[in-house]
Structure formats: structure tokens, C-alpha cells
Amino acid sequence: xxxxxxxxxxxxxxxxxxxxxxxxxxxxxxxxxxxxxxxxxxxxxxxxxxxxxxxxxxxxxxxxxxxxxxxxxxxxxxxxxxxxxxxxxxxxxxxxxxxxxxxxxxxxxxxxxxxxxxxxxxxxxxxxxxxxxxxxxxxxxxxxxxxxxxxxxxxxxxxxxxxxxxxxxxxxxxxxxxxxxxxxxxxxxxxxxxxxxxxxxxxxxxxxxxxxxxxxxxxxxxxxxxxxxxxxxxxxxxxxxxxxxxxxxxxxxxxxxxxxxxxxxxxxxxxxxxxxxxxxxxxxxxxxxxxxxxxxxxxxxxxxxxxxxxxxxxxxxxxxxxxxxxxx
Numbered sequence: 458x459x460x461x462x463x464x465x466x467x468x469x470x471x472x473x474x475x476x477x478x479x480x481x482x483x484x485x486x487x488x489x490x491x492x493x494x495x496x497x498x499x500x501x502x503x504x505x506x507x508x509x510x511x512x513x514x515x516x517x518x519x520x521x522x523x524x525x526x527x528x529x530x531x532x533x534x535x536x537x538x539x540x541x542x543x544x545x546x547x548x549x550x551x552x553x554x555x556x557x558x559x560x561x562x563x564x565x566x567x568x569x570x571x572x573x574x575x576x577x578x579x580x581x582x583x584x585x586x587x588x589x590x591x592x593x594x595x596x597x598x599x600x601x602x603x604x605x606x607x608x609x610x611x612x613x614x615x616x617x618x619x620x621x622x623x624x625x626x627x628x629x630x631x632x633x634x635x636x637x638x639x640x641x642x643x644x645x646x647x648x649x650x651x652x653x654x655x656x657x658x659x660x661x662x663x664x665x666x667x668x669x670x671x672x673x674x675x676x677x678x679x680x681x682x683x684x685x686x687x688x689x690x691x692x693x694x695x696x697x698x699x700x701x702x703x704x705x706x707x708x709x710x711x712x713x714x715x716x717x718x719x720x721x722x723x724x725x726x727x728x729x730x731x732x733x734x735x736x737x738x739x740x741x742x743x744x745x746x747x748x749x750x751x752x753x754x755x756x757x758x759x760x761x762x763x764x765x766x767x768x769x770x771x772x773x774x775x776x777x778x779x780x781x782x783x784x785x
Contacts, residue, residue, distance in 0.1 A: 466494035467565060468543030472533050473502045474525070476509040476551035484516050486555040492562055496547075501537040503528040509551075531647035531654035534632070538642060547636045549677070555634075556582055556676035563675035564636035574607075575641040575667035576659070579634035579675040587680050589735045590726065590743050595680040598629070599673060606671040610663045617706055624703045630659035630669055634677040641667065652785060653698045660702060685746045692754025693761075693781040700762040714755040723748040757781065 469487055473480065487498060498518040502509060504525035513520045521540055523533065538546050545568050547561055555561070560579065567577035583595040608627055610616045616624065632655040641662060648657040659669055681687070726744045730736040761774050 463495045465497040465541075465543045467492065467496035467545045467547060467561065468538070468541035469496060469498045469547045469549065469561070470534060470537045470541060471498065471500045471549055471551060472528070472530075472537065473500055473505060473509050473513075473551045474528070475505050475507045476512070477507060478512075479554075480509060480512050480551055482554050483549070483551060484512065484518070486558075486560070487549075488516065489558050490555065490561040491558045492565070494545075494565065496561070497542065499537050499541045501533055501540075503533065529649050530632075530651050531657075532649040534654070535642075535646045535649075538639070538646075544639055545636055546639055546642060547634075548632045549634050550632070550679070553581075553634050553677040553679040554584075556678055560634070560675050560677060561636075563672050564634075567670040567672050568636055568638055571668065573666070573668045574638075574670055575645075575662040576630060576635055576637040577670040577672045577675070578629075578631045578636075578655075579677050580671075580673040581631075581633065581679045582676055583680040584678045588682065588743065589730045589733060589740055590747055591680050591682045593726070593729070594747075601626075602671060602673070605673060608659075608663065608669040608671070613664065619706065621700060621703045621705055625656070625699060628656055628659045628663060628669075628703070629671070630655045633679050634675065650698070652694050653702060656699065657702045682743075685750050687784070688747055688750035689754045690781045690783070690785050692751045693758040694785050696755045696758030697761050697778075700759070714752045716752075719748050719752040722751060754781070 471483070476483075484498070490496070498516070499521065500513050500518050501521040501523060502513070503523050510520065510522075519540070521537060523536070527533070534548060545565055547564060549555075564577045564579065567574055580599050581595050583592040587595070608629070610627060616627065619627075635655065645658060645661045645665065647654045648661075650657055663669065723744055726748070727736060727741065730740055730744065757774075757777060761778050
């Protein structure tokens with residue numbers, strides 16, 4: 458933690474709004490970090506009406522306040538970083554809880570070990586009590602990896618020919634829990650997007666020749682179970698925004714989700730839950746809801762992206778886009 462008169466080497470930046478009492482646990486674990494470098498914590502709050510501000514005032518944090526309508530995932534993080542002092546910036550969301558006292562050190566070590574590393578990001582763990590589906594979704598990315606991964610774009614022309622899915626794997630970055638270099642951020646601030654600002658930033662710095670690191674030694678508890686409408690909105694805005702950022706290549710064939718994929722997703726999840734002995738009526742309904750939300754959201758997001766230049770299609774999809782873009 459930052460000491461009196463000591464300039465922090467690390468700044469922890471946290472955007473908040475109505476974080477709830479659970480935010481105490483996040484701050485408690487941050488201030489328990491075993492860091493060889495002094496650090497500061499900067500919270501930027503966008504209009505909390507609960508106990509979030511009072512919780513912040515009980516810890517040695519720098520509290521910034523903005524109007525709710527001024528919040529933007531990229532721009533708000535940029536503002537908070539501009540008000541911080543550290544050489545390294547650790548970004549974390551209000552409901553992510555560091556899993557141990559080495560969460561921060563593992564991220565900073567990646568930045569210190571190689572000057573070409575622009576950023577590093579953490580492994581997510583499901584929160585205690587999460588059901589089978591939430592646990593599976595939270596662990597999905599880590600299950601696809603073989604430990605620590607260094608990401609780079611070695612051949613820009615070959616990268617341009619990849620599918621969006623393949624590009625996304627190379628450009629993955631996650632501001633749920635991450636760390637970036639200030640000097641890189643000064644050249645490449647987060648794009649002012651309301652979704653996937655981390656992915657858009659990752660694409661920029663990788664194209665500039667930097668490296669990114671998935672660091673599984675840095676872990677946070679972070680998982681959600683928010684129901685059909687949230688899953689639908691999340692799938693919709695995810696597909697629409699990712700297609701806009703990564704741009705499908707004319708040479709690549711992008712997978713499209715439909716009824717066969719819906720059945721396939723539901724079947725795979727039900728079989729897996731059955732093998733683990735956790736399949737129940739409640740979980741079955743959760744699985745069906747998730748599969749339907751994923752496929753419908755994906756389909757609508759793809760249609761909205763594909764119709765962005767067609768006036769008639771835009772008029773039809775605009776109310777859907779407005780409804781599904783809320784609350785994410």
C-alpha cells in the first residue's frame with residue numbers, strides 16, 4: 458500500500474456504481490496484497506445510491522465521482538487512469554474479488570519481466586455457491602488454454618485472413634482483472650466504447666507489435682447468474698460489437714448459430730451436468746434458458762451488424778438494438 462510521501466508504482470483503478478456490501482470484500486483483498494511496490498487505489502463512481510461511497514470512505518482510496526450519464530467503459534477508465542500516478546495500472550471491476558494475496562504481484566511480474574508486454578489479465582474463478590452452468594461458463598476460457606499464454610500478432614496479413622473467432626482468441630483481454638503499462642496506455646488509451654473496450658485496446662497494441670499475457674497465477678472470483686434477459690443482451694451486444702471491432706474477413710467463413718447449435722449447446726451441457734450428478738429440473742431450465750439466449754442473441758447481433766448499411770433493415774432492427782443494448 459502507498460505510504461506517506463511515497464509515489465505509488467502501481468495504481469489500482471476500480472469503476473463503481475451501486476457495488477453493494479460485497480465491495481468491502483474486494484477492497485479488503487486488494488489491501489491485503491503482498492506487493493513489493495507501493496500502490497494506490499483509485500475508485501471512480503458514477504452515481505451510486507447505496508453504501509458504495511461510504512465503503513470507499515472507510516479505506517485509503519482516492520474517490521472520483523462522475524455523473525451516471527457520463528459513464529463509458531473506455532472513457533471512464535481513461536479518466537481514472539489520468540488521475541492516477543502509477544507506472545503500472547491494475548484494472549478491476551467492483552464485483553471481482555482477488556483470490557489470494559498474490560493476485561496483483563502475478564500481473565505486475567508479467568509487465569516487469571518483458572518490456573514488450575503491454576498488458577496481462579487474470580484467470581476467473583466461479584464464486585462459492587455458483588451452480589454447474591455458472592461454474593462452467595466462468596471456467597470456459599481457462600479450460601481452452603494450456604496454462605500461461607503469450608499473445609501476439611506475428612503476421613498481420615495472416616491475421617487479417619482469420620475468422621473472427623480465431624482473431625478473438627489472439628486478441629483476448631479482460632478488464633475484469635488486468636494490468637497495463639502507463640506508457641503504452643498514454644499512446645493507446647482505451648477506445649471510448651460501452652462494451653469490449655478491452656478487446657479493441659488489445660487489437661491496437663498487438664498490431665503495434667506489443668505482447669499480451671494471460672496469467673492464470675493471478676486469480677479473481679468473478680461470476681454471474683442473471684437470468685435469460687441478461688444472457689440475451691450479453692450475447693447480442695457481444696456478437697455485434699466483436700464483429701465491428703474484428704471485422705470478418707472476406708476469405709473466412711464465420712459460424713452462424715441456429716436451431717442445430719441451440720440443440721447442441723443444450724445437449725452438451727445437460728450431458729455434462731448429468732455426468733457430474735448435478736442435473737436437476739432447476740438446472741435443466743437454466744441450461745435451456747442459457748442456450749436459447751445465446752443463440753437468439755448471437756443471431757440478432759449478427760443480423761444487426763450485417764444490416765448496418767441497409768436502411769430498411771436498420772429501421773426494423775433499431776428498436777430491438779435499443780432494447781437489447783441496455784444494462785450491459
